[in-house]
Amino acid sequence: MRRTKKFALMVALCLVSMLMVTTAWGQNSIRIGVIGPMQFSQGQGHWNGALMAAEELNARGGVQVDNRTMRIDLVQADSNEFISLEDAAKAMNRLIARDKVDFVIGGFRTEAVLAMQDVAMDAKKIFVGVGAAHPELCNRVARDYDRYKYFFRSAPFSSAYLVKTVFIQLRTVGSLLRQTLGVGRIKVAIVAEQAMWADPMVAAAENYIPRMGMEVVGVWRPSPRATDVSAELAAIQRADAHMVFTIFSAPVGVALARQAGEMKLPAAIVGINVEAQKEEFWEATNGAADYLMTMSTYARGMAFNELTRDFVDGYYKRFGETPSFTADTYSAIKHLLAPAVAATGGLDAEKIITYLEETVHLIPSGKIAFLKDEQGRHLHDLAWGPGGQTGIAVQWQNGRQVPVWPHFKWMSPQWEFSAEPPETPHEMSYEGIQPYVIAPWVIAAHKQ
Template sequence: MRSLSRPLAVRRGTQLACAGAALALAATGCSSTSTHSTSGPITIGMSLPLSGAIADISKDGYRGYQEWADELNAHGGLLGRKVKLVVLDDAFQQNTALADYNKLIAQNHVDLLLGTFSSFLNLPVAQVAERNKYVYIEPSGGADSIFARNFKYLFFAQPATTERLPDQFVAQIAALPASQRPKTAAFVTQDDPNTSPATALFKKKLAALGVKSVYNTTYAPDTSNFDAIANSIKQASPDLVVQGALADDGVSLVRAFQKVSFSPKMLFQTNSPSDPKFPSAIGTKNAEGIFTALAYSPEAPFPGNAKFVADYTKRFGEAPSEDAANSYTAGQVLQAGVTAAGKIDQTAIAQWLHAHTVQTIVGPLSWTASGKPTGSLLLAQWQSGKLQIVAPSSAATAKKAVLTKPGWSN
C-alpha cells in the first residue's frame, strides 16, 4: 500500500502540484477546493470495480448510485444544481483505486466523493479522502480496522459494522438447548479485511457456546476452484459451516459441496446469499435454509424504501440487491449532509453528519466520531425461494428459522 502520511513540507505552488501526477496528491496534501465551480452541475466522483472479481456486486451498486442521482435530478438536483457522476473503473485493484481517487480530486476536481466497494478497497481509499479533507461515504466495507483510524470525514452507509455481524446468528444458537446446538464447525473465508475478521468473530463467539472448530482456512480473493476446500471440509464433517464470502465465492463453495456430496446441517455465508440471483446460481431448492446477515431488506418499512424498490425494479427489470440499496443509501447520506450545510463545505458536511441522524431506506443512521454506525444487522435465511428476515423478531418476515438445512437437490 502506498504511504499517504508523509507531512506537507512546502505549500507554495499548490495548484501547479495538484495538476501533476495524481498519486502525488495524498502525499502533498493538495486541496482542490479552490478550483470548484459554483455553477453548472455538482460533480460526484467514485471509482468502482466495474471489472474484476466483484464486478457483479459493483454493477448493482452502480445502479443504486444511478437511481439516486437520477431521482435527485428529477427533483431539482442538489443545492439547486444538477448532479453528475464521474465514474472510473478500479478493476478491484487497490493501486488502481488509489490512483483513481487521487485523480478525481487532483485532476477532475470533483466537488464530492462517494465510496467504492469492499473493505479491501475502502481501507486505503478512505485515507486519500481523509488526507484531502473530503467527506467519504462508503456503501460497503464494514471492517472495524477502517474505523480504528479515527477518520473524521468517513461515514459507513449501513446500520452496523463487522463486529455486530455474528450477533443475531449466534443468538439463535445460544437459544437452543445444549443438546440441539451444532457440536462442530468449519470456518472458511476470503482474505478480505471485512470477511476475515467477521469469520474470526464467529469462531470466537461459537467457541464460547461449546462449538468446536474442526477446520479453518483462508483463501485468496481470486480463488475460483473450491474442490480441495470442499473435500477437506467433508473429511472434517462439521455440523456447521461459516463462510466469509464476498460474491461469487459463496456460489462456488456451494457448487463444490454439491460436487463432493457434502451438505452441512447448517450453513452461514456473508454477502453472497443477499444477491437475488443467488438461488438460481446454485439451484433454487439448494438455497433453502442458508443463513446470511443483511443491512437491507426490500420489505423493510422505512420511509422511501417501497418507492425505491418500485422505481428500481421498473428501471432495471429486477428488485434491488443489498448492494444497490447500500449505494442509494450512501447517496441519501451525502444528500442530507450537503443540503444541511447549504454549500459544498466538506468540514461543515462532516460536522453535521456527526451530530445528526439521517433517515434512509435502511433505517435511521447515526455515527460515532470515527464514522462507525450505531445500529445492528438483520439475520436472514432463504425459505421457499424467498430471503426472509428471521431475527430480530421486531423485523421478522418469517415465523421461525429453519435450523436444519435440507440436503442438496439434484
C-alpha cells in the same frame, strides 16, 4: 483588418460567455464520484444505488440550496480493487484531480479503501465508505481527526458489529439445530476468504463459538476468487460439521454454495455471503443454493421503516434485483449528502462534517447515527443495535430470498435479539420476518 479584429473580439466574447456558462453550471451541480469494482456485482450495486438516488433527486429539480437548486452529476470510477490496490488509489486520484468531484462514495475491499482513503484525505475530500467494514477505517478518524475527519462509513456497520450480529444468527440457528436434531454439541466449520476484513472475524469466531456451547472443527481460508472449494467441503464433511460459518464478500461465495448444494453437504450454512444477497445468486449456483442463510441488508417483503419498501421495490423494478448493501450509495446520496448540502447551504466540507456528526438520519435500512469512541472522539462509524442499524438474515427457500431474522424482545433494561417472535408486534418489530427452515438432508444425516 477591422473585420479581423471584430471577428477576434466576437470569438473572445463567445469564449468568455462559454466560460461563464460552464462556471455557473459547475456551481449549480453536485459532482459525486462513485468508486468500486465495476466489473463485479459489488461495484454494480454501488453504481445502481447512486444512479437511482440521482435520478430521483434530479426529477424534482435537484437539491434545494438557499434560493437555487443543484443537480446531482455522477462520475463512475472502476477501482479494479479485487485485482490491484494501486489501480484503486489511481482511480480515486483521477476522480479528485481530473474529474473535480465534490464528494466520493463507494469502495469495497478494505485494503483498497485504506489506500483510497489516504488519497481522499490528502485532498480534504469527503469520502463516504459504502462497502468496507474493517474498524481501522474509522479508528483512523479517532486517532487523527484533523486528517481523517472527511471519512464517514455509511454501510455496512463495522466488522466488530458484523461479527456480533452473525454470532447471534449462528447461535439462533445452532439452538434450533440442537433442539431439532437432538444433539448435545453443535460442530461448526469456519470458512473465510483470504482478506484483511475477515481476519479479525475469524479470530473472534474461534474464540466465541466455544463460549456459545459449540465446537469449532476447523478453519478454511480459500482465495476470494476461488472457483473450486471441493477439497474444503470434503474436509468439512469428514469433520462431521453440523454448520458451516461463512465469511465471504467475493465470488468464492458462489462456488461454495453451488458445490455444497450439489453434494447436499449435511451442514447448515450461515454467516456472511455477499454474493448470496443478490437475486442472480440462484442462477449462478445452478439452483443449488436452497437453505443457505446469509446476513443481508434488504429483502423483498420486509421493511425496517416507512422508507424501505419504496426503495427496495423501486430498485427491483429498475434493476431486476434486490439491492445489496453496496447499493446503499442510494442512502449516502439521498439521505446523507443531499440533506447536508441543503442544510448547510453549499459544499463547505467543514460545515457538512459537523452536520453529519450531529444529525440522526433515517434511511431505508434503519437509522444512522455516527459514533464516538470510549474517549469521546469522533469515529464516524455506525451505531448498531435495535433502533439503529441491525441488518437482517435471509435464507434461500425454493429459489427465493426469505427474511428469517431478527425478532426483538424487551429484556429489561433494553431490547434484545430473540429467536422467537414477540407475542404481539411492537415498535421494534420488522415487517415480514419468516421462519428459518432446516434442510431435510441435514436432518436425515444428524437426527438422533
